[in-house]
Amino acid sequence: MKKLFSTLLFLGGIMLGANFKTISISGVEVPLIYEQSSIIPTGAIQLIFANSGSAYNGETQGLSYLSSLILNEGTKDLGSVGFAQLLEEKAISLHISSSQEFLEFDLSFLKEQEENSINLLSLLLDSPNFTNDALQKVKDRAMASLLAKESDFDYLASSGLSQILFKNTPLQYPQRGTLSSIQSINLEQIQTFLKNALTLSHLYIVIGGDLDIDSTLTKLTPLLQKLPIGSPKTTQTYQANSTPQTKTQYKQTQQAYIYFGAPFHLKDYQEQSHKVKVMSFILGASGFGSRMMEEIRVKNGLAYSAYLRINLTNLANYASGHLQTKVANQNQSIELVKKVVSDFVKNGVTQEELDSAKKFLLGSEPLRNETLSQRLSTAFANFYRGLSLDYNKQELEKIQNLTLEDLNTFIKSHKEILEMSFSIVTQ
Incomplete structure (x- = not known):
């Protein structure tokens, strides 16, 4: 590789x-x-x-x-x-x-x-x-x-x-x-x-x-x-609310639509983005095999799908996820989401989970840069962040070398994702 x-x-x-x-x-x-x-x-x-x-x-x-x-x-x-x-x-x-x-x-x-x-x-x-x-x-x-x-x-x-x-x-x-x-x-x-x-x-x-x-x-x-020179670019960044809240909207529906999110504090994108990618993948971004999907769907049968990913953008860093379940299962699903995230932060991941995440990420990432438009899009995104154009290649090498101890230390340091807010559409 x-x-x-x-x-x-x-x-x-x-x-x-x-x-x-x-x-x-x-x-x-x-x-x-x-x-x-x-x-x-x-x-x-x-x-x-x-x-x-x-x-x-x-x-x-x-x-x-x-x-x-x-x-x-x-x-x-x-x-x-x-x-x-x-x-x-x-x-x-x-x-x-x-x-x-x-x-x-x-x-x-x-x-x-x-x-x-x-x-x-x-x-x-x-x-x-x-x-x-x-x-x-x-x-x-x-x-x-x-x-x-x-x-x-x-x-x-x-x-x-x-x-x-x-x-x-x-x-x-x-x-x-x-x-x-x-x-x-x-x-x-x-x-x-x-x-x-x-x-x-x-x-x-x-x-x-x-x-x-x-x-x-x-x-x-x-x-x-012909374009005007204009004023210099400015950089705006925003912090997600750290006070857990719940917003409920009532509609004629047989399902509860549950969206949830929390702040995520990142000190250094270049040094830590690879850890975030692996952490997010294992927790809930990967679909089947992720902690969220295993607990919500496979073990408890509460929803067809459940996701949680960590979003890193120039405007804001935050965690967000969603699931859809029967109205009768709404409260149970919310409590289980909280428990999954709490256990994840407290105990970290296993070597098996890390090895599986590495295998997928190292195998799939090159496929995302096969076409000209994909490569240019990646290069622009890297440049806009102040990174080298080929930073994604460096990131893959860091993922390859990531140890279980380093990843779990990183996960356990991010207790802010426990400060979860919920937005619900239900009957």
């Missing part, structure tokens, strides 16, 4: 592995992650804007999400249909999305359509379809989706957990906003948000495929030079 990761892999004469450099645009050093691959004659460009996702909506919930929707409505002159026809005629895909942290433009194309693709991206950025008709269209779509969520009990329980764990922070709100917040958003708010979001200071570029990277950058530069 170590030999595999210490060797440069080649396929079709092209090295498999992302690279990094910065490019100067209007005096701003913009990070670029890139990888050339001639396996198929296609290319992909991502413009990723930090400080632009739902965590940065300010007081207007759903603003980043609605902004991404209207950016997908084509240009003011061509409209949604006309712009979509131009893309389709040339087999170009252009999609804008919003997450908690980012606004992202994803452009993919046949190699021969590279210049046309960049021209259409430039056209969209120059004159997005900021019209009242387009705004009402995306509002209707967003509100219809939210109305459907009102009968999605998993969504309601999950949203309730966020409200508990991250009360009084931007993370307590649903990424797509609420019916009232979406209805209240106007064009001026969207334009102001995007003016502050789509800036060079917030930009990361990811390029991959059968492309001459320098030539692609030359084509991109005129488009990027």
